[in-house]
Amino acid sequence: MTRVLILGSGFAGLNAAKVFAGKKGVETIIIDQKNYHLFQPLLYQVASAALSPAEIAVPIRNIFSKYNNIKAIQGKVHKINAETKSVLTNVGEFRYDYLIMACGARHFYFGNEAWEENAPGLKTIEQAIEIRRRVLTAFENAETENDSHKKAKLLTFVIVGAGSTGVELAGALAELSRFTFAEDFRNIDPKRTRIILIEAGPRILPHFSEKLSLHANRHLENLGVQVLTFRKVTKIDADGVSIGDERIEAATVLWAAGIQASSLNRQLKGELDSMGRIVVEPDMSLKHFPDIFVAGDQAHFSHQTGKPLHGIAPVALQQGRFIAKNILKELEHKPREKFHYIDKGHLATLGRNNAVLEIGRLKLSGFWAWMIWLFVHIYYLIGFKNKFVVLLQWAYSYLTYQKGARLIVNHDWRFYKNDKLNNHQQID
Amino acid sequence: MTRVLILGSGFAGLNAAKVFAGKKGVETIIIDQKNYHLFQPLLYQVASAALSPAEIAVPIRNIFSKYNNIKAIQGKVHKINAETKSVLTNVGEFRYDYLIMACGARHFYFGNEAWEENAPGLKTIEQAIEIRRRVLTAFENAETENDSHKKAKLLTFVIVGAGSTGVELAGALAELSRFTFAEDFRNIDPKRTRIILIEAGPRILPHFSEKLSLHANRHLENLGVQVLTFRKVTKIDADGVSIGDERIEAATVLWAAGIQASSLNRQLKGELDSMGRIVVEPDMSLKHFPDIFVAGDQAHFSHQTGKPLHGIAPVALQQGRFIAKNILKELEHKPREKFHYIDKGHLATLGRNNAVLEIGRLKLSGFWAWMIWLFVHIYYLIGFKNKFVVLLQWAYSYLTYQKGARLIVNHDWRFYKNDKLNNHQQID
Numbered sequence: 001m002t003r004v005l006i007l008g009s010g011f012a013g014l015n016a017a018k019v020f021a022g023k024k025g026v027e028t029i030i031i032d033q034k035n036y037h038l039f040q041p042l043l044y045q046v047a048s049a050a051l052s053p054a055e056i057a058v059p060i061r062n063i064f065s066k067y068n069n070i071k072a073i074q075g076k077v078h079k080i081n082a083e084t085k086s087v088l089t090n091v092g093e094f095r096y097d098y099l100i101m102a103c104g105a106r107h108f109y110f111g112n113e114a115w116e117e118n119a120p121g122l123k124t125i126e127q128a129i130e131i132r133r134r135v136l137t138a139f140e141n142a143e144t145e146n147d148s149h150k151k152a153k154l155l156t157f158v159i160v161g162a163g164s165t166g167v168e169l170a171g172a173l174a175e176l177s178r179f180t181f182a183e184d185f186r187n188i189d190p191k192r193t194r195i196i197l198i199e200a201g202p203r204i205l206p207h208f209s210e211k212l213s214l215h216a217n218r219h220l221e222n223l224g225v226q227v228l229t230f231r232k233v234t235k236i237d238a239d240g241v242s243i244g245d246e247r248i249e250a251a252t253v254l255w256a257a258g259i260q261a262s263s264l265n266r267q268l269k270g271e272l273d274s275m276g277r278i279v280v281e282p283d284m285s286l287k288h289f290p291d292i293f294v295a296g297d298q299a300h301f302s303h304q305t306g307k308p309l310h311g312i313a314p315v316a317l318q319q320g321r322f323i324a325k326n327i328l329k330e331l332e333h334k335p336r337e338k339f340h341y342i343d344k345g346h347l348a349t350l351g352r353n354n355a356v357l358e359i360g361r362l363k364l365s366g367f368w369a370w371m372i373w374l375f376v377h378i379y380y381l382i383g384f385k386n387k388f389v390v391l392l393q394w395a396y397s398y399l400t401y402q403k404g405a406r407l408i409v410n411h412d413w414r415f416y417k418n419d420k421l422n423n424h425q426q427i428d
Numbered sequence: 429m430t431r432v433l434i435l436g437s438g439f440a441g442l443n444a445a446k447v448f449a450g451k452k453g454v455e456t457i458i459i460d461q462k463n464y465h466l467f468q469p470l471l472y473q474v475a476s477a478a479l480s481p482a483e484i485a486v487p488i489r490n491i492f493s494k495y496n497n498i499k500a501i502q503g504k505v506h507k508i509n510a511e512t513k514s515v516l517t518n519v520g521e522f523r524y525d526y527l528i529m530a531c532g533a534r535h536f537y538f539g540n541e542a543w544e545e546n547a548p549g550l551k552t553i554e555q556a557i558e559i560r561r562r563v564l565t566a567f568e569n570a571e572t573e574n575d576s577h578k579k580a581k582l583l584t585f586v587i588v589g590a591g592s593t594g595v596e597l598a599g600a601l602a603e604l605s606r607f608t609f610a611e612d613f614r615n616i617d618p619k620r621t622r623i624i625l626i627e628a629g630p631r632i633l634p635h636f637s638e639k640l641s642l643h644a645n646r647h648l649e650n651l652g653v654q655v656l657t658f659r660k661v662t663k664i665d666a667d668g669v670s671i672g673d674e675r676i677e678a679a680t681v682l683w684a685a686g687i688q689a690s691s692l693n694r695q696l697k698g699e700l701d702s703m704g705r706i707v708v709e710p711d712m713s714l715k716h717f718p719d720i721f722v723a724g725d726q727a728h729f730s731h732q733t734g735k736p737l738h739g740i741a742p743v744a745l746q747q748g749r750f751i752a753k754n755i756l757k758e759l760e761h762k763p764r765e766k767f768h769y770i771d772k773g774h775l776a777t778l779g780r781n782n783a784v785l786e787i788g789r790l791k792l793s794g795f796w797a798w799m800i801w802l803f804v805h806i807y808y809l810i811g812f813k814n815k816f817v818v819l820l821q822w823a824y825s826y827l828t829y830q831k832g833a834r835l836i837v838n839h840d841w842r843f844y845k846n847d848k849l850n851n852h853q854q855i856d
Contacts, residue, residue, distance in 0.1 A: 035568060035836045052480035054833035062834065065611040074568040074836070091572035106843055113844035126841035140463055140502040144519035183493040385824045385832060389817055396813045404813060405482035406490065408463045408502070411839050413554035415534055416541035 002331060004324075005087055005096035006030045007077055007264070009037045009060045011313045012102035012296035012320035014382075019324030021067040025331065029071045029094060031087070035059055038125065039381055041313055042390075044165060046128035047254075048172035049136065049180075049403040053125045055390050058383045077103075080267050082289045098291050098327050101264065102320060105275070105297035105311060108260035115236040119255040122165055129409055131254060135173065136408050138252050139181060142188045156194040156250035158241050160233050161257030162204035164348045167216060169254060170197045171351035174223035179352075179401040195225045196248060198241070200232045200257070205356065207310055208346055212356040215365040219350045233257075259311065261298045268292070273300045273308065282338040284323050293327075295319035304341055313380070314344035347373050352398065430759060432752075433515055433524035434458045435505055435692070437465045437488045439741045440530035440724035440748035442810075447752030449495040453759070457499045457522060459515070463487055466553065467809055469741055470818075472593060474556035475682075476600035477564065477608075477831040481553045483818050486811045505531075508695050510717045526719050526755050529692065530748060533703070533725035533739060536688035543664040547683040550593055557837055559682060563601065564836050566680050567609065570616045584622040584678035586669050588661050589685030590632035592776045595644060597682060598625045599779035602651035607780075607829040623653045624676060626669070628660045628685070633784065635738060636774055640784040643793040647778045661685075687739065689726045696720070701728045701736065710766040712751050721755075723747035732769055741808070742772035775801050780826065 002025060006013045009032040020028040036057040045051040061072035075089040086095040107121025120127050120134070135157070142154035157173055159166045173195050181190035197204065197220065203213045204220070204227060217227055228243075235242035240249040261276035269288045271279040277300035278286065284299065286292045296316030302308045309315045318341055326336045345359030347369075355370035357363070364372070374394070381387050393404045430453060434441045437460040448456040464485040473479040489500035503517040514523040535549025548555050548562070563585070570582035585601055587594050601623050609618035625632065625648065631641045632648070632655060645655055656671075663670035668678040689704035697716045699707040705728035706714065712727065714720045724744030730736045737743045746769055754764045773787030775797075783798035785791070792800070802822070809815050821832045 035564060035834070052482045052833075053837065054480045054835055057835055059612075059834040061612040062830070068614070071614050073572060074565075075572065091569075092574075109844070116842055116844045120841060121843070123843075124841065125835065126838055129837070130841040136463060137502075141519075144501060144503065146520075184487075184489040186496070186499050385821075385828075385830070388824075389820060389832075392817060392820065393813070396816075400813075402490070402813070404817075405480075406463070406487040407482055407485055407553065409481065409557070410554050413548060413552065413558040414544055415549070415551075416537070416544045 002026050002097045003095065004028045004098045004100065004327060005094055006100045006102060007087070008032055008102040008104055008262075008296075008298075009034070009072075010040065010102055010104050010296055011316035012104075013100065014060070014063070015317045015320035016100050016102065016295070016324040017064065017070055019321055019328070021064060021070055023069065023328065026328070027069055027071070029073060030060055030064075031073045031075050031077065031089060031094070032060060033074070033076050034124075035061070035072075035074050037063065037382060040123075042377060042381070043122055043125070043128050044168045044172055046125065046405070047122055047131040047135075047169065048176055049132050049406045050172065050397055051390060051393055052405045053129065055386055055393065056381070057125065058386065063382065077264060080264060082268060082292060085291065096291075098293070100293045100295060100320070100323055101262075101298055102295045102316070103262035103264055103298050105259045105261045107255055108258035109255070110258050112236070115255065118238050119160065119236045119241075119253040121255045122169070132405070133408050133410070134252050135176070136406060139177075139185065139188070139190065140408070141251075143185050144187070151188065152194075153239070153249045154251045155188065155190075155192060156196065156240070156248065156252070158196045158198060158248055158250045158253045160198050160236075160241065160253065160255050162197050162199035162201075162227070162229075163207070163256060164205065164346075166197060166199070166256035167204055167220065168349055169256060170195055170220055170225045171223060171349060174220070174225050175351040176403065178224060180403050182401075191224075193224075196250070197225055197227050198231050198233060198243065199227070199229045202229055204229065205348060208348070208356055208358050209363055212358055212363055212365055216348065216350055216356050219354050223351055259297070265294075265298060275300075277308070283326060283336045284319055284339050285336075293323040295323055301339065301341075303338070309341055310346075312346065315341060318342065347376065349373050429453060429455050430525045431455045431457065431523065432526045432528065432755060433522055434528045434530065435515070436460055436530040436532055436690075436724075436726075437462070437500075438468065438530055438532050438724060439744035440532075441528065442488075442491070443745045443748035444528050444530065444723070444752040445492065445498055447749055447756070449492060449498055451497065451756065454756070455497055455499070457501060458488055459501045459503050459505065459517060459522070460488060461502070461504050463489070463500075463502045465491065465810060468551075470805060470809070471550055471553070471556050472596045472600055474553065474833070475550055475559040475563075475597065476604055477560050477834045478600065478825055479818060479821055480833045481557065483814055483821065484809070485553065486814065491810065505692060508692060510696060510720060513719065524719075526721070528721045528723060528748070528751055529690075529726055530723045530744070531690035531692055531726050533687045533689045535683055536686035537683070538686050540664070543683065546666050547588060547664045547669075547681040549683045550597065560833070561836050561838070562680050563604070564834060567613070567616070567618065568836070569679075571613050572615070579616065580622075581667070581677045582679045583616065583618075583620060584624065584668070584676065584680070586624045586626060586676055586678045586681045588626050588664075588669065588681065588683050590625050590627035590629075590655070590657075591635070591684060592633065592774075594625060594627070594684035595632055595648065596777055597684060598623055598648055598653045599651060599777060599782075602648070602653050603779040604831065606652060608831050610829075619652075621652075624678070625653055625655045626659050626661060626671065627655070627657045630657055632657065633776060636776070636784055636786050637791055640786055640791055640793055644776065644778055644784050647782050651779055687725070693722075693726060703728075705736070711754060711764045712747055712767050713764075721751040723751055729767065729769075731766070737769055738774075740774065743769060746770065775804065777801050
């Protein structure tokens with residue numbers, strides 16, 4: 001029995017495991033800190049109160065319940081022993097014949113990790129709920145604030161970084177304040193909300209062509225988003241952000257600027273790039289450890305075009321699938337193949353019924369790009385029921401401008417705290 | 429302009445506000461700690477991973493967005509000044525002409541508040557998510573546990589209190605372990621899960637007739653729930669519960685035993701009963717303050733039958749509506765009426781396709797009671813879209829035995845903690 005260990009259940013890990021499902025002679029163990037696969041491209045919709053977490057996440061063990069050769073383990077990796085071929089976790093040690101590392105990336109503050117408290121990133125469900133809580137709470141607090149300066153600050157939202165996540169968040173917040181909240185408040189006009197998108201580079205959506213980037217810029221500005229390019233944030237605190245001498249007072253700052261590959265890469269012998277990704281061979285394995293493969297956001301693969309592939313879902317998905325097939329080939333004593341990415345293009349939404357789409361030389365923007373975005377996301381969304389519910393939520397949002405998940409959920413579930421004063425002041 | 433202040437947006441507060449919606453000459457302010465109305469009868473379905481929070485909760489300001497005479501304020505009440513007719517909150521002071529108090533009840537440990545840490549109650553969305561997290565985590569940990577004693581403890585679930593909430597939780601957990609999880613684990617047999625329902629009194633569902641209580645008891649036992657009556661829990665700690673000398677080792681203990689009305693009642697002159705509810709006049713007002721009304725779980729109303737009305741949704745709903753109408757009558761210089769409860773009966777589900785139902789002398793159990801339960805809950809569920817999505821989720825669960833929201837969501841959203849050791853051990 002060959003044992004394949006998969007770390008991480010994102011697009012790469014999940015799609016590798018799917019290849020092994022039901023295959024005799026291969027035992028597959030997926031280890032992840034979470035108990036679910038997360039459909040990350042839609043995470044910004046949880047942060048902007050359009051979808052519930054469970055609609056874009058499916059339990060891993062549920063996906064593979066029918067395949068006895070696939071085990072799902074919720075655990076945290078402590079150490080990878082490449083020499084002895086085993087992985088140490090908080091729930092025990094697992095030896096492997098093949099290791100597939102697909103732990104993705106986390107948000108990164110370029111050495112300013114203290115900024116996190118005042119500028120959450122958007123990589124996990126917990127962070128999406130926290131962003132939702134902050135955004136909705138800002139509007140609630142603005143409604144009861146009498147000081148006009150403080151009110152303006154509460155209604156200023158800054159998003160740092162104008163890649164897909166930043167742009168999609170900006171579009172969703174604009175929509176929320178312009179349409180969803182239009183009639184819900186009595187003491188504020190949500191349409192006066194300032195949404196500021198800050199980008200250090202020369203233009204938003206830098207991985208798209210200049211034409212589409214310009215379209216996106218214009219569309220966001222039409223939605224009321226203020227786009228600031230060539231601006232590098234130098235400070236973030238509880239009251240806003242600084243860009244050199246320039247100061248923007250804002251109660252809510254969101255971080256969509258930096259990405260850093262899993263720190264597990266540092267445990268392995270191999271070259272890392274500036275984003276912490278480990279350089280892989282043409283077959284996605286590591287130079288010094290041919291039985292270790294790395295996929296998705298954790299890997300730096302530049303054999304195809306000379307440039308590293310982007311950290312997007314289709315790349316991770318294809319790599320995961322490719323690695324699993326290569327392992328099966330090797331088990332049949334066939335030679336390994338080289339990875340070749342089939343370009344599925346880039347997509348980004350710009351609020352309701354507008355998007356940009358680029359596949360090779362094809363460039364599309366506007367309503368039809370949005371329709372394709374809709375179709376692609378529903379198609380790839382895991383789970384029959386999720387597709388249905390998400391479609392229903394979107395149809396509802398589209399027709400009514402309402403969002404389905406406008407809840408402010410707190411961190412603490414306890415009622416009886418040590419703080420007795422707090423206790424009897426509470427409305428239960 | 430008459431100002432009516434409503435504290436709390438449960439069934440009582442919400443239905444009072446609905447009466448005032450669009451009424452000229454009346455300004456209504458609803459103050460609640462949360463930004464949403466929660467459909468509490470379905471909260472156990474969030475705790476048991478069947479529904480998402482947003483499916484049973486709707487933003488208050490969204491419900492009343494079209495009615496300019498209704499304001500929603502998210503705030504915490506500090507003090508009620510009945511003499512000066514004003515309420516002090518964390519977001520300012522609000523004077524009133526009429527005050528409707530509908531702050532409900534919280535779970536209560538009869539002086540053992542330290543038990544909360546190891547036995548969460550089920551009154552809020554935060555608690556439901558915490559219970560879900562504990563239940564799902566226990567199964568995940570059992571899967572990787574090799575010690576058979578520890579494994580058995582992880583697969584033992586104790587529910588203290590066999591009113592509707594306790595019974596519904598027990599049924600849902602039984603269903604989860606027997607059906608939903610049946611094929612999902614490799615190292616444990618979820619069907620071996622022990623679910624123990626502990627009741628201090630002589631029988632479960634004490635507010636139902638003996639016949640239905642017996643039916644429920646038998647049905648739960650068929651589902652594999654162990655029902656222990658006449659047992660008073662004397663200790664709860666991290667390893668389980670004690671009932672005098674008897675000891676049950678359990679990793680998960682849930683609390684559904686005690687209820688205590690809002691502590692705001694203690695700020696008011698008036699008689700409180702053993703559950704902290706304030707005794708109200710036949711018109712639901714307070715003896716010493718005729719311009720203060722109390723409704724729902726916060727009120728003790730016993731003028732109709734000599735016994736206080738139960739803390740169930742139909743009572744709260746009717747009282748809220750009644751109070752609002754009485755205020756409108758008084759504004760038209762008509763005399764106030766006395767509250768008369770129209771019995772809508774009791775309902776409780778016993779897992780999939782079984783329920784008990786009692787309206788006056790009508791007693792029903794089994795599939796048809798469950799169908800009525802289904803219909804009633806969908807009918808009263810707030811919001812067109814929620815009804816649709818919940819129905820879809822239920823249909824899906826019913827056909828596939830799957831649950832829609834099996835996510836383990838953590839408390840902390842931060843990645844960069846002070847704990848550096850923790851940091852680089854993490855799979856991102």
